[in-house]
Amino acid sequence: xxxxxRDRKETPRLGTLRQLFLFATLSRSELRVIDGMxxxxxxxxxxxxxxxxxxxxxxxxxxxxxxxxxxxxxxxTGKITEIGSGVIFGELALLEDAPRAAQARAAEDCVxxxxxxxxxxxxxxxxxxVASKIAxxxxxxxxxxxxxxxxx
Amino acid sequence: xKGARDTNTGSxxxxxSGPLVWTATIACTTLLLVLLRQALWFVVxxxxxxxxxxxxxxxxxxLTLAGIEREKSAAIVAGVFAIAAVVAMVPTLPWLAxxxxxxxEAVSRYLAxxxxxLDRTLVMLESQFAFLKRAEFHAQMAKKIAAFSGFYxxxxxxxxxxxxxxxxxxxxxxxxxxxxxxxxxxxxxxxxTDAVPNAYYERTLYMxxxxxxxxxxxxxxxxxxxxxxxxCLGLGLLVIGMPNAFGLGLMAAVLAWVPFVGSVIGCAIVxxxxxxxxxxxxxxxxxxxxxxxxxxxxxxxxxMPLTVxxxxxxxxxxxxxxIFVGGAVAGITGLILVLPLAGVIMVxxxxxxxxxxxxxxxxxxxxxxxxxxxxxxxxxxA
Numbered sequence: 001x002x003x004x005x006r007d008r009k010e011t012p013r014l015g016t017l018r019q020l021f022l023f024a025t026l027s028r029s030e031l032r033v034i035d036g037m038x039x040x041x042x043x044x045x046x047x048x049x050x051x052x053x054x055x056x057x058x059x060x061x062x063x064x065x066x067x068x069x070x071x072x073x074x075x076x077t078g079k080i081t082e083i084g085s086g087v088i089f090g091e092l093a094l095l096e097d098a099p100r101a102a103q104a105r106a107a108e109d110c111v112x113x114x115x116x117x118x119x120x121x122x123x124x125x126x127x128x129x130v131a132s133k134i135a136x137x138x139x140x141x142x143x144x145x146x147x148x149x150x151x152x
Numbered sequence: 153x154k155g156a157r158d159t160n161t162g163s164x165x166x167x168x169s170g171p172l173v174w175t176a177t178i179a180c181t182t183l184l185l186v187l188l189r190q191a192l193w194f195v196v197x198x199x200x201x202x203x204x205x206x207x208x209x210x211x212x213x214x215l216t217l218a219g220i221e222r223e224k225s226a227a228i229v230a231g232v233f234a235i236a237a238v239v240a241m242v243p244t245l246p247w248l249a250x251x252x253x254x255x256x257e258a259v260s261r262y263l264a265x266x267x268x269x270l271d272r273t274l275v276m277l278e279s280q281f282a283f284l285k286r287a288e289f290h291a292q293m294a295k296k297i298a299a300f301s302g303f304y305x306x307x308x309x310x311x312x313x314x315x316x317x318x319x320x321x322x323x324x325x326x327x328x329x330x331x332x333x334x335x336x337x338x339x340x341x342x343x344x345t346d347a348v349p350n351a352y353y354e355r356t357l358y359m360x361x362x363x364x365x366x367x368x369x370x371x372x373x374x375x376x377x378x379x380x381x382x383x384c385l386g387l388g389l390l391v392i393g394m395p396n397a398f399g400l401g402l403m404a405a406v407l408a409w410v411p412f413v414g415s416v417i418g419c420a421i422v423x424x425x426x427x428x429x430x431x432x433x434x435x436x437x438x439x440x441x442x443x444x445x446x447x448x449x450x451x452x453x454x455x456m457p458l459t460v461x462x463x464x465x466x467x468x469x470x471x472x473x474x475i476f477v478g479g480a481v482a483g484i485t486g487l488i489l490v491l492p493l494a495g496v497i498m499v500x501x502x503x504x505x506x507x508x509x510x511x512x513x514x515x516x517x518x519x520x521x522x523x524x525x526x527x528x529x530x531x532x533x534a
Binding site for chain 2 (some may be wrong): 037
């Protein structure tokens, strides 16, 4: 009976979300749940997204633009990596209260999507399947980072 | 520049706490209660709407997950609730109308029943203690109670019933407001959060999460506590042999929403009913009082920690102070509202205090503002 009310359209917005690594495995209805929780933020080139040592509350995904991850206050000499659209950063904030391990700055004007830990925790209670899919993607991302570091 | 932040852990470092924050919390809560008192007709439906919102919210989420848009989910849940409420009201309304017609007579009868119980108790006390007899305790008390009952029945009761009847239509606002909270609540919060500068974004998000978590834990806990109290009191009253056991249990459980005073009033009403319906059996009254004391203990030591718990994270001393302030400033409504209101204001005041005390965050905001100003004015300079 609920099928009558179900919306079968894939909006451009949901298409954009599907491009983000964190949400790549979610179904359309699951993406719609997440879409209601996501915040979109715009940063200018050079603007600080978060500082090293700051307690993280959200995970970010780059929708457009590039983000520089570097050591605190050393954007040139302390560069760790630079990430582009589709990639997530600050992911440990979803898992624990630990301080941010590095500083994040907008390497160019960028649009970011953010999901807060509070919303992720409420997902664990209400939509365990969605939360577990996100957690699995998160684990994959962490595993990839670990492999990259070991290779270096 | 390096090491601009310390590396404290734990979310509590996001919240500033101290005498200033506490003073601001108490002052803002008091001011809001004063303002709310002026709009009492709106406060009660608003409060009921919030409770309805938190009760219906899980159903809306389930439907959203089933693939239905948020707006449609809210409409379906609100619609089903409205139909269920109407279905429940159809058989209840004629009964309520009949009760309302005989309401004044019933109140007088129950007050008389209570007075008779008090008379019997005072006579018994006088027979036990000689000094009470010498002081004509029974006669003095009876005179005072008769004067109070006459005044209450003639003036206060009529005014209270009329006031309740006038505010009844405003209650229809509650489901209407709850529907819009369900449909647009999250969008409104996002709208507010999006207006915050980037530098303060994560702090604001944390504050919104905390406010929502505090209010949700309080109101959903309150609903669970009411259900548990109703079941315990209803079963207990049924065992004692009281008529309408679960109806009385529900009424007493709802009255318990008013801190301290509510439980006493609930107990007093059940005692009046017991004294009137069982005039020759004082043990029913004593059993009802014992039941209320037992459920009160259960509430304090078992149910409260399981439901409302420490959802407000407030120290007992300011809690008691706030309850007195709420009662003094806004009466019964103040008593009900003061704790959740203070809990929410405390989170907001703590977050603002944290931002004001964080030089780094303010510097980042100034830097971002400069970047924007440069971007906007770059062509002007060229």
